[in-house]
Amino acid sequence: xxxxxxxxxxxxxxxxxxxxxxxxxxxxxxxxxxxxxxxxxxxxxxxxxxxxxxxxxxxxxxxxxxxxxxxxxxxxxxxxxxxxxxxxxxxxxxxxxxxxxxxxxxxxxxxxxxxxxxxxxxxxxxxxxxxxxxxxxxxxxxxxxxxxxxxxxxxxxxxxxxxxxxxxxxxxxxxxxxxxxxxxxxxxxxxxxxxxxxxxxxxxxxxxxxxxxxxxxxxxxxxxxxxxxxxxxxxxxxxxxxxxxxxxxxxxxxxxxxxxxxxxxxxxxxxxxxxxxxxxxxxxxxxxxxxxxxxxxxxxxxxxxxxxxxxxxxxxxxxxxxxxxxxxxxxxxxxxxxxxxxxxxxxxxxxxxxxxxxxxxxxxxxxxxxxxxx
Amino acid sequence: xxxxxxxxxxxxxxxxxxxxxxxxxxxxxxxxxxxxxxxxxxxxxxxxxxxxxxxxxxxxxxxxxxxxxxxxxxxxxxxxxxxxxxxxxxxxxxxxxxxxxxxxxxxxxxxxxxxxxxxxxxxxxxxxxxxxxxxxxxxxxxxxxxxxxxxxxxxxxxxxxxxxxxxxxxxxxxxxxxxxxxxxxxxxxxxxxxxxxxxxxxxxxx
Numbered sequence: 001x002x003x004x005x006x007x008x009x010x011x012x013x014x015x016x017x018x019x020x021x022x023x024x025x026x027x028x029x030x031x032x033x034x035x036x037x038x039x040x041x042x043x044x045x046x047x048x049x050x051x052x053x054x055x056x057x058x059x060x061x062x063x064x065x066x067x068x069x070x071x072x073x074x075x076x077x078x079x080x081x082x083x084x085x086x087x088x089x090x091x092x093x094x095x096x097x098x099x100x101x102x103x104x105x106x107x108x109x110x111x112x113x114x115x116x117x118x119x120x121x122x123x124x125x126x127x128x129x130x131x132x133x134x135x136x137x138x139x140x141x142x143x144x145x146x147x148x149x150x151x152x153x154x155x156x157x158x159x160x161x162x163x164x165x166x167x168x169x170x171x172x173x174x175x176x177x178x179x180x181x182x183x184x185x186x187x188x189x190x191x192x193x194x195x196x197x198x199x200x201x202x203x204x205x206x207x208x209x210x211x212x213x214x215x216x217x218x219x220x221x222x223x224x225x226x227x228x229x230x231x232x233x234x235x236x237x238x239x240x241x242x243x244x245x246x247x248x249x250x251x252x253x254x255x256x257x258x259x260x261x262x263x264x265x266x267x268x269x270x271x272x273x274x275x276x277x278x279x280x281x282x283x284x285x286x287x288x289x290x291x292x293x294x295x296x297x298x299x300x301x302x303x304x305x306x307x308x309x310x311x312x313x314x315x316x317x318x319x320x321x322x323x324x325x326x327x328x329x330x331x332x333x334x335x336x337x338x339x340x341x342x343x344x345x346x347x348x349x350x351x352x353x354x355x356x357x358x359x360x361x362x363x364x365x366x367x368x369x370x371x372x373x374x
Numbered sequence: 375x376x377x378x379x380x381x382x383x384x385x386x387x388x389x390x391x392x393x394x395x396x397x398x399x400x401x402x403x404x405x406x407x408x409x410x411x412x413x414x415x416x417x418x419x420x421x422x423x424x425x426x427x428x429x430x431x432x433x434x435x436x437x438x439x440x441x442x443x444x445x446x447x448x449x450x451x452x453x454x455x456x457x458x459x460x461x462x463x464x465x466x467x468x469x470x471x472x473x474x475x476x477x478x479x480x481x482x483x484x485x486x487x488x489x490x491x492x493x494x495x496x497x498x499x500x501x502x503x504x505x506x507x508x509x510x511x512x513x514x515x516x517x518x519x520x521x522x523x524x525x526x527x528x529x530x531x532x533x534x535x536x537x538x539x540x541x542x543x544x545x546x547x548x549x550x551x552x553x554x555x556x557x558x559x560x561x562x563x564x565x566x567x568x569x570x571x572x573x574x575x576x577x578x579x580x
Binding site for chain 2 (some may be wrong): 006057082085088089157169
């Protein structure tokens, strides 16, 4: 019984010692929890401000306009949030938010700078896209107008259509605020318009080429010289001006408006190309009423020797080029012939004969701008 | 107070809370499912809000993880995760609906464009061939062919699930095709008028 009493006494002392040892730490923990209200306030407002900036950056498209800087900012924001959480997790008595607050304020300032930078880049991108779309639309409009009057090959035409479709998409993208896409689509449309533009320019450049002008003037002079020598009328066709002028010597008797082939402004090189030939020809046959479906017609000797020697490699040069009526019957363009109104054709038909020369030239006017040709 | 009582008090005070890992996994799966449905494309603002809420919930869990074990409490985190799962479900439904609407609109736009292109081609086939119209009609035929080829890009966009892209391609195709049809109809009218004038002249002469 004495041993039992002694053992109980030892155990009791041990418990008392342990209780004393643990008493103060527990009291301090409770006090600490109670004293947390006396410590520095966590920088929640600063954290929310950084969060707001991050959301605004996302809305403004920072991922698109400043992807690296935005990612970097997001990483810094995440790190700041983790530091904040770590500090929050500490015993309130030892929480310290000074450095975290400073860091958040700096991050907020950095975010404002990035916002300004993104806004500026966005505006810059918008301006560039607007310029490109507007510029390409102007080219497309010009191409549309010019290819309505000038011949463009099917493949160039196809690309021009694709360009139009892309431009419409670029417009839509721009309206929806997708400036980078709009810019890119407009750029692609510009490339697709180039083949048509090149073909049109090649046609029109002939009319700016001095060598051509000299040659055409020489042909006109030769033909007028024949008229002077033979005291007989001759015809001069000026394709750019779309006129056929009847001359007697150097004197212009009458000017007739004409329509040409669908590719009339170019020089004829092969069958079916729709071009109206250039050179000095003669009337070889007169077709009266009932002898042609185009009212009256004057068949000329195309291809002549010059055509044959120049286009030796062409498989077929074509033929049956006439000056005929039908222009006033909806014949807006021919397959290469020269069309007059029926009453004008009546007038011309009685003034010329088989053998009458006809010079077909681009123009004789060196002030002719390509607008005249169009 | 005995030591046992102190230890029991501490345990009752602190608990042995564990991070809700299964909740975290199921929530992340719910958000991924929403993304896979296309929420970023069709409802980007809501997608971003959901992403931010998930990050906030995960941050709350991290905060609790940093604390000493007896003081961890994941109740708030679990509420936040539950909220995210609910919103993810709603967003997925809304996204699926929007996507389906966009698909229907894309298919309708494709059909309308296809019909317009076919109409243009049919008119071109019927258009009277004549010296004065041949070149114009040949040009318009080339245009209609280009539109027909472009219809393939619409189909490709639909197959890829890019419904908005499909609509943006189909709409200008339809507009261009309608323009071609109008031009062909004009050309046909012109030819008819010219033929009428010709036959009137012929009758007069007689």
